[in-house]
Amino acid sequence: MPSQPSSPQSIIIAKEWDGLRFEYGQLREVGEFDFTMPQQAISVAFAPHEEVTWSVDGGSRQTTALPAGSVFLYGDRTFTWHQRQKESEYVNFMFDDAWLQQMAADNQIDLKATQTGTLAFDTRLIFSDPTILHVAQILRNEAKADGVASKMLVESLRNVLAVHLLRNYTDTRVSQPKSNQHLRMRSMSFK
Secondary structure (H helix, E strand, O other): OOOOOOOOOOOEEEEEEEEEEEEEEEEEEEEEEEOOOOOOEEEEOOOOOEEEEEEEEEOOOOOEOOOOEEEEOOOOEEEEEEOOOOOOEEEEEOOOOHHHHHHHHHOOOOOOEEOOOOOOOOOEEEEEOOOHHHHHHHHHHHHHHHHOHHHHHHHHHHHHHHHHHHOOOEEEEOOOOOHHHHHHHHHOOOO
């Protein structure tokens, strides 16, 4: 996962767990810059900002507030940060495409593919999602502490996050196994 250059004032912790790449950062540099986020990444901004400037797909620059706990799903769009006026604390995570495709297939989830043939998350910017925020907070603490049973905890959180994203932020259709089809149709006929 691309990261901003680390300076003596910045803290960047990058971790890779089975199927999940993770980055935690505290960036103290402020001012103008151009930093493009990777597509299909998920970010959470922990520190609130009165003003940040950003653009999507090279379009016009937007200046908005950034509430603490804001979530970003970058999808297939090109999102670029241009300015911030104070320190930033964030996490970024990206799923391994092959791992996520296999998880979806194992759970009968048919996925919309991008032009490159990979999973496509929706693009959503500066929104609230308590599940993503909570997982991000726990992963941030885990990355900083590298605690006991780390692998088991991270795998559980990775699975929770993947299911949540697949259910809520992709074009998915869950296939009904044939054995359940009869039960579903029958229960519908009693309504």
